Amino acid sequence: MFPLSKLLSHLIQVGTLDVTDAEGGRHIFGGRSPGPAVNMKLNDARLYKALFFSPELAAGEAYMNGTLTFPDSSLRDFLALVSMNQNRPAGRPSTFHRTIGIVSRRLKRFQQSNPIGKAQQNIAHHYDVGNELYRLFLDDGLFYSCAYFENDDDTLEAAQRAKCRLIAAKLGLRPGQRILDIGSGWGGLAIYLAQMEDVHVLGVTLSKEQHALAKERARSAGVGDRVRFELRDYREIDQKFDRIVSVGMFEHVGVQRYDEFFAKVGQLMLEDGVMLLHSIGHMSPPSTASPWLRKYIFPGAYSPSLSEVFPAVERNRLWVTDCEFLRLHYAMTLRHWHTRFEKNRDRIAQMYEERFCRMWEFYLISAEMMFRTGAQEVFHMQLSHKRDASPIRRDYIVDALHQLKSREAERLK
Numbered sequence: 001m002f003p004l005s006k007l008l009s010h011l012i013q014v015g016t017l018d019v020t021d022a023e024g025g026r027h028i029f030g031g032r033s034p035g036p037a038v039n040m041k042l043n044d045a046r047l048y049k050a051l052f053f054s055p056e057l058a059a060g061e062a063y064m065n066g067t068l069t070f071p072d073s074s075l076r077d078f079l080a081l082v083s084m085n086q087n088r089p090a091g092r093p094s095t096f097h098r099t100i101g102i103v104s105r106r107l108k109r110f111q112q113s114n115p116i117g118k119a120q121q122n123i124a125h126h127y128d129v130g131n132e133l134y135r136l137f138l139d140d141g142l143f144y145s146c147a148y149f150e151n152d153d154d155t156l157e158a159a160q161r162a163k164c165r166l167i168a169a170k171l172g173l174r175p176g177q178r179i180l181d182i183g184s185g186w187g188g189l190a191i192y193l194a195q196m197e198d199v200h201v202l203g204v205t206l207s208k209e210q211h212a213l214a215k216e217r218a219r220s221a222g223v224g225d226r227v228r229f230e231l232r233d234y235r236e237i238d239q240k241f242d243r244i245v246s247v248g249m250f251e252h253v254g255v256q257r258y259d260e261f262f263a264k265v266g267q268l269m270l271e272d273g274v275m276l277l278h279s280i281g282h283m284s285p286p287s288t289a290s291p292w293l294r295k296y297i298f299p300g301a302y303s304p305s306l307s308e309v310f311p312a313v314e315r316n317r318l319w320v321t322d323c324e325f326l327r328l329h330y331a332m333t334l335r336h337w338h339t340r341f342e343k344n345r346d347r348i349a350q351m352y353e354e355r356f357c358r359m360w361e362f363y364l365i366s367a368e369m370m371f372r373t374g375a376q377e378v379f380h381m382q383l384s385h386k387r388d389a390s391p392i393r394r395d396y397i398v399d400a401l402h403q404l405k406s407r408e409a410e411r412l413k
Contacts, residue, residue: 003052015081038073038081060292064358076365083369137340142186145248146330146378156336164192169400170276173197177242182234183249187214194223203229250279251301258312275383284375297363322382331371338364
């Protein structure tokens with residue numbers, strides 16, 4: 001099973017991985033420290049090399065193709081085992097894989113090229129597969145981003161509303177304000193903001209499917225006169241706004257375009273304006289996106305290290321007036337999504353195909369592990385031109401949360 005056996009001997013230290021190769025041979029790796037026991041079957045001898053040279057890409061493709069199976073375990077068991085071993089203090093990759101990583105980082109600027117036009121193609125790849133798919137595993141509000149769980153046993157619907165409430169509190173909404181939502185998705189946040197305060201919201205998205213449904217939902221919610229959605233790139237906007245919010249879009253910008261992003265935000269934001277940026281990041285040094293994720297799920301996407309974000313903010317002379325980290329909340333969100341996906345799996349397989357279902361299973365579970373035992377996290381970064389554009393004590397967020405909760409009882413019946 002060489003050279004894969006060499007990789008697994010190095011990687012698996014916590015728990016055990018019992019592998020049956022394509023010829024029926026059995027290989028057991030790990031056992032040095034207590035942990036889960038997982039079994040795996042390789043049904044194609046070509047995986048010995050493929051998994052060694054590109055572990056993430058080959059594992060995802062092999063699971064999709066049915067050549068990587070788990071007779072008495074599950075994909076979740078396997079990915080949890082791999083994640084906890086990758087992220088242990090001594091879990092550094094081999095010299096060979098570190099070299100591959102260096103080369104990949106050098107190519108990062110090309111992998112994340114998202115100019116106007118190309119950005120829309122990348123978004124369409126994932127978001128324009130049909131709204132019906134997303135209805136089958138997202139919450140009722142169609143929020144496709146990290147929820148905020150005030151309690152571990154909150155429903156997904158309650159947690160997504162809590163996320164909207166937290167963002168609204170940090171924005172400090174006032175009657176008559178103009179708000180820009182960059183990457184507005186299916187419109188849930190823009191609609192919520194207009195329901196909570198007498199504000200006017202412009203939401204921009206690059207997804208045709210999202211745009212059409214968002215307009216319909218705003219009309220149905222009774223805020224169509226104050227919420228407008230446009231199918232356009234944020235870089236094409238030339239108005240000024242009191243508040244700007246962006247949730248789950250920054251991951252599609254690309255590191256080499258961070259200066260462009262924050263420069264544009266500075267142009268769009270009034271002198272006493274405030275922006276709230278909600279994005280996935282990671283607590284480790286700069287790296288690259290998963291090649292499997294980049295190929296099958298999010299072309300051109302990347303979750304940055306904070307050390308890649310702050311310099312661009314500083315170069316554009318913006319104040320970071322608040323920063324908060326949501327660590328396990330996305331793992332909890334993804335677990336809800338996967339549970340709902342599995343509940344509707346037969347229907348999704350009829351709509352698409354079995355391989356499509358296996359691709360989404362790999363995506364949802366591997367993403368959960370990135371947040372549960374890996375290096376991923378979500379951050380909220382509040383930005384402004386002035387150091388005192390928002391209150392200088394964070395108590396205002398708690399006060400606003402209480403006020404918004406009371407308004408919800410009146411306005412979201």
